Amino acid sequence: MITSPCINICKMDARNGLCQGCLRTIDEITAWSRLDDAGQQHILAKVARRRREQASQESDSRNNGNTK
Secondary structure: OOOOOOOOOOOEEOOOOEEOOOOOEHHHHHHHHHOOHHHHHHHHHHHHHHHHHHHHHHHHHHHHHHOO
């Protein structure tokens, strides 16, 4: 079994439906313990993509805030 991406910051973001800590949906969180390794890897790939997108958006937001 693969280690859960949970970091114990369990708060769902109503805007995007993702946990603010692990960036999983509620369906992904509840299914985690029933999934095989391939299913868990699939979720981890989605989480990694979401983290990259989030970092990119935060970077864009910071850069846009610095322009005059």
